[in-house]
Amino acid sequence: MTRKIKISRRETLQAGAISLLGLNLASLSTLKSLSAAEESHADKGAGQYRSCIFIFLFGGPSQLDLWDMKPDAPAEIRGEFQPVATNVPGIQLCEHLPLMAREMDKFCLLRSMTHKMNVHGPACSEIYSGREYFGPPVTDQAKPEDWPSLSSMVTRFGQSHDGLPPAAVLPWYSQFVGQDKRIAGQTGGRMGENWNPFLIQGDMSKSDFEVQGMQLPVDVTANRFARRADLWSRLNELAPPKIASAAPSVRLDKNYDTAWQLIRNAADSNAFSINREPEPLRERYGKTKFGQSLLMARRLVENGIPLVTVNWDDDSKFDKVSPHWDTHHDNFKKLKDGLCPVFDRAYSALIADLADRGLLESTLVVALGEFGRTPRIGLVTQNGMTEPTGRDHWPHAFTALLAGGGVRGGQVYGATNKTAGYVDDKPVTPADLSATILHHLGIDPHLTYYDEFQQVERQLSIGSIVTDLG
Template identity: 30%
Template sequence: MPTNPFPALLHRRRALSRIACGFGATAAAAMLGEESAAAGVDPMAPKRPHFAPRAKRVIFLFLHGGISHVDTFDEKPELSKRNGQPVPFKKPDFEFAVTGNLLGSPWKFHSHGQSGLRISELFPRIGSVIDDICVVNSISGGNEVSHGPACLRLNTGDGVLNRPSLGAWSLYGLGSDNRDLPGFITLTPSIYHGGTQNFGSAFLAASFQGTSIGDGNAEFPRTAAVSNVVPGRPRAVQRRQLDLLGAANREHLVETGADARLEARIRAFETAFRMQTAIPEVFDLSQESKETLALYGIGGGPTDEYGRECLMARRLAESGVRFIQVNHSYPRNYWDAHGGLRANHSKNAMKIDQPIAALITDLKRRGLFDDTLVVLGTEFGRTPAAQGSDGRDHHPHAFSMLMAGGGVRGGMKYGETDEFGYYVAKNKVSIPDLHATILHLL
C-alpha cells in the first residue's frame, strides 16, 4: 500500500510548478488570487458599477521623484518677485531637509488655448491641449516627506500600512474587459520606494495586483518576448500540455469534489497561455502609421522611450485593459531635484512633453478620450524655498496634478495654493479624495 494516499495530486502540483516560468508565470501569478473563492466564480468577469460611469479605464502617468509645482503648473509671481528673500512665515513642521530663502522659478509661464490657462514654458506641447486638461493645484500628500511613504500614499492611499493599490481596487470593483490580458498593467515601475507594493493587491486576492512590464532600471522593452508554458515548445505542444493537466484535474475533481484552489490555478494558466498571443500583438508598434509614431516622438531622440510607453498605453486601453500605469521612474528617469533644478526639469520635461500631448490627441482621434480618464501625478511637489543654490526639497504639503478625459471638465484650474505655493489655500484635495474621485468616475 502506498505511503502517500494522494500521489496523483502531488504529481499534478509538480507539473504545475515545472511549467510556471517566464512571462506566462508572471501572468499566472497575477491571476491566482481566487484560490479560496467559491468554485466557478471568475474574479475577472466585468461587473456592473454602482453609478453610471463617466470613464471605462484609467491611464495614470506617474512622474517619480517629485516634480516642482511652482515651476510647472502653479505660477507664483510673488515667489519670483521675492526671490532670495527669507520665507515670511513659519515653514512646515515636517521637512525632509533644511531649506533657505525663497527661490523664484527660472522658467516663464505662458497662456494657452481658449481657456488661457498659464503653464510653464517647460511644457509647450501640453499647453497645446490644455483646453482638454483640468489642472488641480491643491493636492495635499499629508506629512509624507520621504519618497517611499509618499509613493505608497499616492498609489495605495497609505504611506505606512500595506494597502491595495488604486489599480487593484479598480480591477476588484469592475473586473476586466479582456480575458486575454491582465486588467491592470504597469509599465517600467521602479523597484524602489515601495516597489511592488505600489501596484500590489495587499489583502485583496493576488489576481487584482498589477502585472509589470519592464522596470525603471532599464529602457522600456521594444518587444514583449513571452516565454512558452514550457520554454521552447511549439504552441500546439503547450496546448496539449494544458489539455492534459485539465483532463487530470477533472478526474481528480470527480474523485474529491470541488477544489476552488485547483480550479483557480488552471484558469490562471489558461490565461497565461492566451496572453502569449495577445501581448506580442499589442506590443507590435509596426502596425502604427509613420504619422502616429512621429506624433509621439518615436524614432530617436529624448522622446522615443516615453513616446513608446504612452503609445503602448493607448494600445492597451484599446484592448480593454482597465488600469494602465505609465511610469517615468527611478533610477533612469527621476525628478528629484535637490540640486541642479534647471538641468533636471529641463531634461525630464523634454522627454515627456510631446508624448503626453500626443496621448491626449490620439485618444481623441480614436474616440477613446471621453471614456478614458488620464491622470498625471507625482508623489509630492518641491519647496518654494531653495535647497542649496539651485535645488528644491521635497514638499508634500501642496502640489499639482493634471486630469483629463472621462468625467473631467478641461480648460480649468481647481484649487489654489498661497501666493508662494507653500500651503493649500482653497479646495484641498487629499490623496484619499483623489482616489475616491477616480473610483467614482469609473
C-alpha cells in the same frame, strides 16, 4: 533510514503541467492575479466611463516651475523659468512645456492636491493607495502591511475584457536604486498579494521588446499549445473528486485556464504589440522609455484594460541625490534639459492621440507625483542633501493633471497661495482622488475587502468623489 514520500497522481500532474503547457514558473506567477480577477465585483451602475491611465511622476515634480507658476513672487520663490500662454486664454504653463501649451484645452490643472507626508516611500504609498500611511515614515520600501494600491483594487473589483487583465503596471514598479524592495503601496499589500496587478516590465523603446510570458516557446505552435491544454484537461479528469474540488486545485486550474486565454486573446488583439504602431506615431510620443510606455498604455486601454499605471523611469535613477523628478540639486537644469522635453512630448502626444481616436471622453488620464517641491529654492525640509540650486519635498500643495473621462479641459481647479505653498481653495487629498478614479471606472468606493493584517473589513476608499470637474 530513508523516508518514502507518497505523491498522488494529482500532484504528479500538477508538477508536470508547467512544462506540458510550455509555460514557466515566472509566467504562471504573473498570471495568478489574472485568474483572481475573474472573481471581480464591479458596480456597473456607479460610473459612466471605463478606462484610466494613471501616470506616476516618481520623485515629485515642482509645481512652481511647471504648472502653478508665480511670476510675481520674489526670485528665490518664482525661480528661473518664465510662464507662456497656452491655447486657453488666461492659463499659462512653463516655457519648457510648449507642446502641452497647445493641448491645454484638453486637460485640467488641478492645483490643490494636498497631504502631510514628506518622505518618498510613504508619500508614494498615499498616492498609489489613497490612504494615509499607517506608521512612522522610517522606510521607503514595501512592507506586508502596506495598503493595497489602486491597481490592485481594480484587479480585484474591476472588470476584465476578453481575457485581458483589469489592471496593468508598466514599465516597472517604482524603486530606488540600491534599495532591496520596491517603493511602498504598489501591490495588494494587506488585501493579499494574489491581487497584484499585471506587470509589464522592460523598455518599450527597444526594437526587440516583448511582453514576457505572452510568447510561446519557438517549438510550441498555437495548435500544439491547444492540444496540450486539451490533454491537461483530460488528465485533470482522472483526479478524484475530493482533490479536484480542493481550493488549491481549483486555483491551479484557473491559472492555466487564464494563461491559455491571455496568450490566445493577446495574439488575437495584438494589444501588447507596440511594434505594430506606425513609426511616425512612435516618433510623436518620443523614442524614450516613458514615451513608448504611454503609447503602450493607449494600446492597452484601447483593447479594454480598465486601468493602466505608468511609472516614470529614466536613466537619472542612478543619480544618488536627485533621481527622476526629485530635484534636490540643479533643479532648473534637470527640468529644462532632461525632464520637461520627455514629458512634454509624450504627454501631449497621448492626449492628442486619445482625442483623435475618440477615446479621450472614456479615458481618464491622471498625472502627478507623490508631492511637490518647496516654495523657496534651497530650503531644506526633509533631505539634508538639498543644495542651494534645488528644491526639497513639499506635500502641502502640488498639482495633478487630469484629462478626459468627463473632466472639462481648459480649466484650473483649486488654487494655492502667493507662493504655491498652501492650498487656498478646493483641497483634494489622495483619498479623494482614489475615490474619483474608482467611481469613474464603475467601482463603488464603498466596497470592502478583508484586511489580512488587522483582520477587519476596509472600504476601498474613504475619500470623497470630486464631482465638479465637468
